[in-house]
Amino acid sequence: MPTSRPNVVWISTHDINPHLGCYAGIWPGAEQASTPRLDGLAAEGMLFERAFSAAPVCGPSRSAIITGCFPPAIGTMHMRTRATPPPSVRLLPEYFRSAGYWTGNTAFTDFQVDVPEPVYDELGDHAHWRLRDDPDQPFFMAFHSLITHESQLYLDDDEFARKTPDAQRVEKAEVPPYHPDTEVYRTSWRRYLELISQMDHWAGGILDQLEEDGLADNTIVVFWSDHGLGMPRGKRWATELGFREPLIVRWPGKIAAGTTYAEPVALMDLAPTMLSMCGLEVPDHMHGEVLFERRSEYVVSARDRMGEAEDTSRSIRDRRFRYTRHLHPDRSPMGHTEYPDNLWTWKELRRLFAQEAQQQLAFGEPPSILTDLQRSIVAASKRAPEELYDVEADPHEEHNLAGLPEYADVQQRLAAALDDWLAKTGDLGQRPEQDLLAEWRPNGHCPHTAEPEFETRDGLVAITCPTDGSLIGWTTDPPTAERRRWQLYTAPLTSPTPIWVKTWRLGFQPSADIPVAPPAR
Known part of the structure; x- marks a missing residue:
């Protein structure tokens, strides 16, 4: 017998934009993806056309999803840190377990904080709702897939084939204008789409298990990714490509099948939304809003330190425009970061940029290897301190409208809305990180929780x-x-x-x- 309270299943992946078949006509290039299972999920539920992550990299983004809080407001904004959030902040599964839910997670807890052991009933690759002692107990179960993680793009051919046995093969992928049309990028884009196809097969297996167990009708299923694709100008960049995400929610009998939601939403909204949908109280400290009750017309995202590359950008999106402010416009948008700089798409772009510089400096020829758009990704320094794009008309963000008189009102409106959000929530990302660490770990020591x-x-x-x-x-x-x-x-x-x-x-x-x-x- 189904429980009166709905179950919740999260199906999440890494490093993809809305390259799913169901986003064809909404996101450029989506029609290239073979995703029949996720397309079917969207046909049975609601597809969110404009969903955005809080950050363009996994740790900060996932901290926002699991807490419902803006990373710069709680200290989780720098990639690879162990923050000390305000005492009001808790992880979403704790609320569910306190309410009598069984909670599980398939090992991935990249939340920028250590996870207390009582938060989950089961944590690890083995975790599954089938491990509940009471089959009538409602559950919150999070499945995470590394299938589409950027690292998988760069496997050798044999290992890639071994890890994608169920993928729909792609003979030729369209390379978007922000990437050079070279063999490296053609291969990377083809593999990216094939990994998405393999991930779709994996997601379908979870959906099948819900059906087998008779749980589909009483389970809220949510599919999401954490941030944009793992190639230059996507992951780690404060761009539409870095923040734009797929988001699908199915709840039979509660959400009409085949519906879409066109207003901007944040993945940070997932925590309060899950609590609300399950009849649980939404804490006042959460910055996210219940998806179906959003009052704000904006979504704010942030880019902070990425490994050793220190940078600070703040971005705001309404239904049509994206406005981004770079606090360090003198720094390269592709500053050296040891891990991604060893990936072949990064190496290829740097190689072409160096080749073009040689063309110009050594031979006195005008640069012609990269386009202006491609060159802007890897520029050695300087970028515009402010960017404004009409994303609906210019989905690849090729034409910066900031400073143009005819868009002054739009720029001023979005800049003011961004300032209001940061003033309301707080922005620790503008404080020196060493000062934060000194507060979190006095004299270099992490404080201990008092004994019970x-x-x-x-x-x-x-x-x-x-x-x-x-x-x-x-x-x-x-x-x-x-x-x-x-x-x-x-x-x-x-x-x-x-x-x-x-x-x-x-x-x-x-x-x-x-x-x-x-x-x-």
Whole structure:
């Protein structure tokens, strides 16, 4: 029998734009993708035409999705950091588990914070709703695929073929104008589409399992990716290509089949939306809005440090225009970053740029190897401090309208809206990172969560923790157990056996295990 509360299944992937067949006519080049299973999901639910990530790279983007909070406001904006968010911030699955849901995640927790053990019932490649002890318990299950991650574009031919056995092969892919039409990019785009096809096959398997278990009619299914494709001007760039995402939501009987939503939405909206759809309270501190109740006409995104490449950009999108502000216009948009600089699309663009410079400097010839658009991606320095694009008319962002008199009103409106958002939410990305680290880790040490405190009354054990923002977990598994299953403490316990209690706070070290004897009767 289905539960009265809906289940939630997230199906997420990495590093793709809306290159799904169902986005044909909405996103350029989408028609090249073979995605019958996700097209079918869209036909059974709602397709969001304009969905945007909070950041153009995985850690900050996923922190926004799992907390419902803007990364620069809670400190998770720099790629590869361990932030200490404000004490009000919690991870979405904790709310579900507190409400009686079973929670699972297939290992991927790139949220810029360490995940407290009681947040998930099951965490790892093995995690699946089928592991619930009670088949009637509602669940929140997150499946993550690395199939489309940028790293998979650059495998050798044999390994690529081995990892894409079910992909629809692409004979020739269209190379968009922001990339040079060379063999490197033709191969990369062909592989990108084939990886999406393989991912579609994987997603279809999850949908089949819901049907097999009789759960499809009572399960909210959400498909999303974290940010744009893993090639220059996409991932790591404050561009439409860096932020624009596929987003599909299916809820039989609640969301009309085959519908679309055209207004801008944020992936950051997913956390409050899931809580609302399941009848749970949405915390006031979340910056995201419930998708179907959005009041704002804008979505704000941010680009901050990427590995060793320090940069700061802020971007805002309405239904038609994107306005972006670069706080360091003197820095290259493609600053050296060790990992991606070893990927062949990055190497190819740098090679062509160097070849063009030699053409110009050594031979006195005008540069002709790259177009102005392609050259702007890899420029050694200088870029416009402000960019404005009519994305509906110019989907590849080829013509910067910032500074043109006829677009002054649009630029001023979006700039003011961006300023209002940053003032309202806060922007730690404009503070020196060393100052933040000094606050988060005084004298270089990560603070510890205070140990739990106990009170026994009427045969019940009440547990508290004096650390603001902490959560409490307990287990009957001793520290010597091979595997310990932590429960989330939500109410006083009656325990006939010894238990161990531990506390966590995001950005802090957890407390030690504290044993608690059964209460006297």
